[in-house]
Amino acid sequence: MSHRKIIHLDMDCFFAAVEMRDNPALRHIPLAIGGSRSERGVIATCNYPARAFGVRSAMPTHEALKRCPHLTLMRGSMDKYKAVSQQIQSIFRRYTEHVEPLSLDEAYLDVTDCKQFKASATLIAADIRRTVLAETGLTVSAGVAPNKFLAKIASDEQKPDGLFVIPPEAINDFVLQLALRKIPGVGVKTAEKLAKLGFHFCRDICQPGEEISTERLALLSRHFGSFAATLIKRSQGIDERPVRQDRERKSIGVEQTLPNDIADLEQAEQEMLQLLPTLEQRLAQSGKAALLQKIGVKLKFSDFRQTTVETQCHRLDPRLLAQLLAQAWQRRQEHSVRLIGIQLGFKSACHEQLPLPLEGTTF
Template sequence: MTIDRPQRKIIHIDMDAFFAAVEQRDNPAYRGKAIVVGGRPDARGVVATCSYEARKYGIHSAMPSSHAYRLCPQAIFVKPRFEVYKEVSAAIRRIFSDYTELFEPLSLDEAYLDVSAVSRCQGSATLIAKEIKERIRRQTGLTASAGISYNKFLAKIASDINKPDGLYLITPEQGPGFVEQLAIGKFHGIGKATEQKMHALGIRTGQDLKQWPLPLLVQHFGKSGQHYYDIARGIDERPVRNFRPSKSVGVEITYQEDLEDPAVILQQLLDLMRKALARLAAKQMTAHTLTVKLKYHNFVQITRSKTLSQAITRVEGFEGVLADLLKDTEVGAKKVRLLGIALSSLDSAAPLNWRQLDLFDY
């Protein structure tokens, strides 16, 4: 005898142009204007987010601020106020907690909520989403978009359909057909490189992807092949988790002037590694994988990684490892504008094994 489990009800809440909306809320002179939150265009900054008025000019997150300025010289560039954004985000999460303990923040401005067992609003996920949106508007003065479906993948896509201030439902009956007509570039989690690879293989829509057998997807996309096979059929069993363990600890910096000297770059990476280790120590964790991130002057970005059998707990002895990682790059031939260090493959550490790390520059 087969017993069907209750259908899940997942909501994805995504704040609309969050940082820029907060700035427009707090400064009436910014309302209706093209607002860019991020670094200054004359200081090698990057766009954190921008208002919908700025997006009409083609400005988007992660774009160099200098490029954003060229697209829209009249845009107002605003320095981020992360403490304010964190306060607003905390208020929004308190609203979530009134409905369910099963909410999973993805960032300051978005989260998944599992409301499968919630009895409020007659148990209707759509009515719950409407109520949450209205409470966010009333308590913060901001708008949010909501996507409702039976899994995370479809809820995430649904929240982006009618932005800003959107609300969209994809039912279990609609899910498979909805995915079939969806362009591959609209699939959450499929980036530009994977999209181009799929296009080269003749996969342009969910229906195209659905035609591919699992062994062939695994052959071309490795372990991600199973995920692509499932989502092409509207299947996503990932649970909403209210605890997100750290997967990595990292530090990066964009320099006012490009770096050229390999010796200087190596020293900068050692300094960044000390800071990353300090953050790791505060979490009482160890790492086994060291990743170097480089962004050249032309904005091409690469990473190089090495996994070690012993735990990484100190900088001493790692100059040679970093130097080896740099050998497989164009350091010395190309100028570098950004450096980063990430520590991953994390494990809990026994506190007694930790030495005090230097916490300078904090």
């Protein structure tokens, strides 16, 4: 049986790592890139000394400061991070043209047809890591596996600055002990729901290579809808998705954390309308106005719950956005609102095809 060779590369605490590289005095102190002490905001990323105090990405700044009062906060420079990201992506493309960037600091590579290093994906990943460090001064963790799902899981196994390989013959043993919460798409609430149903590990859903029972399939479908099919496949280590060089952007949006919580719908609508010019500009720059399929409004409440209301629509309609805002507003449960966002979703410009079988050699 032939297997693809996929590498997932994930820069270690990327924004913070760039700042530590440029200023060595920051290397051994808790550091976070995010909002200032005097303003509301969230942590974009943090270094490992900060993580030792429980600071995490996407954590509200005030919570991060509560856990680590001596945390050093920096605004950061997106232009600088983008420039470094372009340098890193150019390194990836020396090895293969099949590169799918996921963000500034993360990408999939399909090296199935690469002949370098005796066609060994493991040796290719090791050389990429050496090259990135030598040319940028930054470390990158890598996962090597026969598909994207397992490669992404693998890249997190030896973080930071690590390399982890899941060869084809090790897939079954690996997924048997894999916690379901590690599957991309399984958030905290989904993991809790799975646990209540008695599902904690992939082996609890389906044994590799075995047919899932009709009763279990019905149970998962009833509780998780279309995501049940993904859960079943991932629990067996299956992921047919190809590495897409032309990865489509499926949505764009803009959001604002408010200086002060608000509890008045009319004020919320005014705040939302102030986001429109930015969203209109991003829509024009995307060149995808003809593919617009849905619009939505996002709210985050003072208790940090968040909700999104969206509907089918083929143009950016302020009146419809106001209606969606009113619907989302009903979910406040008497809490005030701390963040407002608006977003657009696009239909696909092309039909995705399943990958063809590929020849494999040394893994």
